[in-house]
Every structure is written in C-alpha cells, then in structure tokens.
Amino acid sequence: MNHAQLKAFHAVARAGGFSAAARSLGVTQPTLTVQVRALEDGYRVSLFHRRGRYVTLTRAGEELFTIAKRYFSVEREAEEFLRAEGGLTRGRIAIAADGPFHVMPLLGAVRKELPSLEIVVSIGNSEEVVQALLHYEAEFGLLSEYRMDERLAVLSASRHPIVLMIPAGHEWAGRDSILISELRDKPLILREKGSATRRRFEAALSEAGIAPRIALEIGSREAVREAVAAGLGLGVVQEPERGVDARIAVAHIAGVDLQATELIVCLEERRESPVIRRLAKLIGEAGRS
Numbered sequence: 001m002n003h004a005q006l007k008a009f010h011a012v013a014r015a016g017g018f019s020a021a022a023r024s025l026g027v028t029q030p031t032l033t034v035q036v037r038a039l040e041d042g043y044r045v046s047l048f049h050r051r052g053r054y055v056t057l058t059r060a061g062e063e064l065f066t067i068a069k070r071y072f073s074v075e076r077e078a079e080e081f082l083r084a085e086g087g088l089t090r091g092r093i094a095i096a097a098d099g100p101f102h103v104m105p106l107l108g109a110v111r112k113e114l115p116s117l118e119i120v121v122s123i124g125n126s127e128e129v130v131q132a133l134l135h136y137e138a139e140f141g142l143l144s145e146y147r148m149d150e151r152l153a154v155l156s157a158s159r160h161p162i163v164l165m166i167p168a169g170h171e172w173a174g175r176d177s178i179l180i181s182e183l184r185d186k187p188l189i190l191r192e193k194g195s196a197t198r199r200r201f202e203a204a205l206s207e208a209g210i211a212p213r214i215a216l217e218i219g220s221r222e223a224v225r226e227a228v229a230a231g232l233g234l235g236v237v238q239e240p241e242r243g244v245d246a247r248i249a250v251a252h253i254a255g256v257d258l259q260a261t262e263l264i265v266c267l268e269e270r271r272e273s274p275v276i277r278r279l280a281k282l283i284g285e286a287g288r289s
Contacts, residue, residue, distance in 0.1 A: 002042075008035035009047060010068040013061065014135070017054045073136040077273050092118040093279065096132035097142040098125055098196065099221055101241040102262050106142070110282050125194035133267055139276060141265045144196030144238070153268040155280045162201055162258045163242060165228045165235040166249045173249040180208045180255045187215035187233035189224050197260055201236045204256045238262070 011021035012032060022029040040047055047061035057065055093110075097103040100123060107119060122132060126143040133141045133152060141152075164183075166172050183205065190212070191198045205212050215233040218224055221241060228235040229247035238260050242250050270276050 002035075002039070005035045005039040005042075006068060006071070008032045009039055009061075009064065010072060012036060012048070012055060013057055013065040013068070014137075016056075019053060069136050073270075076136070077270065092120060093140075093275070094120045094122070094132075094138040095140045095142065096122045096124065096129040096138035098129050098144055099123065099241060101238075103142050106264075110279060113282055125192060126196040127194040133265065136267075139266060139270070140279065141263075143263055143265065144200075144260045151268055152265045153271045155264045155266060155271075157264075158262050159259045160238045160240050160262060161252060162197060162236050162260050163239050164251045164253050165225065165237055165242070166251060167228055167231045167234075168247050168249055169231065170234075170249070172251065175251050177252040177254040180204060180210070180253050180258075183234070183253075184210050185213055188212055189216045189218060189227045189233040189235040190214055191221070191224060192217060192219050197236060197238055200260050201258065204253075204258045208256060 007025075008021070008031075011025050012018055015021040015024055018029050018032050018036075022032050025032070036047065045060050046058050047064060048055040049058060095103065095107075100121075103121060107121070110117065110119065122138065124132070129138075129141040129143040130149060130152070132138040134149070140155075164178055166178075172178055190201070193199075202212055216227055218227060221237060224235040224237070225243075225245065225248065227233065229245065236253075239250075264280075266276050266280070
C-alpha cells in the first residue's frame with residue numbers, strides 16, 4: 001500500500017474535508033485529491049461521500065479510518081521510542097486538557113526539564129479530551145472526574161472542592177459558605193452538559209432533592225465567570241480555578257461533600273511507551289510538588 005495515499009486519506013477523514021486536511025498537512029488540495037482518488041481507484045473502493053466542500057465516510061471508509069488511526073499511532077509510537085532513546089530533547093507532544101488552570105503548572109515542569117520539546121495543548125470539555133485520546137490526537141489528557149473508558153489508563157489523580165461563584169453585589173457575597181439546600185430555586189449558570197464539574201454539581205443537587213433552576217447554559221469557564229459578574233446568576237467552579245476577580249465572591253458549598261477529581265490519563269495501549277513513561281514521571285513529580 002502507498003503510504004502517502006493512506007496518509008492523505010487519514011488526514012481528509014480526520015478533518016472532514018479536503019481543504020482543511022490540506023492545510024493541516026501543508027500541501028495543496030489537488031495533491032490530496034489525487035492521492036485519495038488513486039487509493040480508491042487502485043483498490044476499486046469508494047471511501048468518501050462527497051458533498052461540496054465537505055465529505056463523509058462510506059462504510060468502507062469508516063473501517064479503513066479505524067485501521068489507519070491504529071497504523072499512524074504505531075508509527076508515532078516508533079518515532080517516540082527513538083526520540084526517547086535519544087533523550088527526548090526534540091519532537092512534539094500533544095496534550096488535551098479540560099481547562100488551562102491544572103495544565104499550566106505541569107507544562108512548566110516539562111518545559112524546565114525538556115526545553116526544546118514542542119508542546120501543543122488543546123482545550124475542551126472532558127468528553128472532548130477523551131475523544132482526542134481515543135482518536136490518537138493527544139498523548140495525555142487532563143480532565144475532571146469522568147465515566148472512565150477501559151481504553152484509558154489513569155496516571156495520577158487529585159481532588160479539589162467545587163465552590164460557588166457569587167456576584168459581588170449579591171446578599172450572599174460576604175459569606176464563607178452556603179448550604180446546598182439554600183440553592184433551591186436560585187438561578188444557576190452552568191457549563192455545557194459535557195462538563196464534569198457540572199455533572200458532579202447536578203448529582204449533588206439531586207442527592208439533596210433539589211431540581212436545578214438553570215438560568216443560563218454556557219460553553220466555557222470564562223463565560224460562566226463573566227455571566228456571574230454581570231449578576232445573571234450563581235456559578236460553580238473547582239477551587240483552583242476560582243482566580244481573583246473583584247466582581248465575584250466565592251463561598252464553599254456546605255451540607256455535601258462536593259469535590260471534583262482531576263485526572264491525568266493516557267491510552268492504556270500506550271501506557272508503557274518510553275515517551276509516556278518519562279513524561280508521566282515528570283508530570284507526577286510536578287503534581288506532588
């Protein structure tokens with residue numbers, strides 16, 4: 001099989017279109033089109049349904065994409081092995097995280113030990129982090145408590161309280177703690193449903209017999225913070241993520257053990273690779289310091 005043709009197919013399947021795939025590989029769109037067409041013609045199989053600028057995979061394309069992801073993962077692991085044997089002083093590592101607050105101290109530790117290593121970080125919610133790992137788009141994932149997949153391995157875990165964000169002008173702004181029962185019928189500003197912090201908070205409300213009154217659902221911690229500061233409702237965040245903002249007061253939620261677990265994970269099949277082992281050691285040491 002022609003490696004360049006398979007690489008072209010993999011890029012288009014992952015990007016969902018020829019233009020985006022061409023940009024990701026740094027080649028022209030006609031080059032990719034020729035490579036994919038040659039692969040299809042050579043094996044007399046249709047791999048994509050073409051719909052204007054976008055494509056979707058045929059049944060055969062979906063099966064080949066699954067194989068190609070494994071193929072290029074092994075290729076990347078071989079490269080990682082050689083880089084690790086050479087001291088891991090160069091190369092690229094991809095990390096997917098559910099927020100910048102937990103990942104930055106770890107990046108500092110890795111950068112200090114391996115200053116020439118290129119680190120690429122993508123930010124999304126917990127479900128997006130897991131998908132990045134399962135699609136071989138990241139070596140490590142940092143995410144809050146999640147319905148763990150048996151294909152993932154936990155390298156380390158830490159627990160942090162979930163606290164309440166309150167507008168500075170609110171009557172509760174001077175309090176150190178708020179009973180969870182007091183949140184009944186209060187307007188809440190929550191992250192999207194893929195957020196592990198939201199999932200844990202709603203579980204605590206349910207255990208207390210409280211139906212959440214969701215005033216606003218919004219897609220990032222920063223947006224939640226701005227909405228709380230604007231007086232649109234109350235928000236929740238993990239304590240290390242609270243930051244310092246004069247527009248917002250923070251209180252602990254009493255009457256419930258409300259904590260989130262922050263995990264560092266990788267694919268189980270890659271747990272013993274030299275690069276994963278070395279970086280996991282650095283990240284573990286940073287987490288304990």
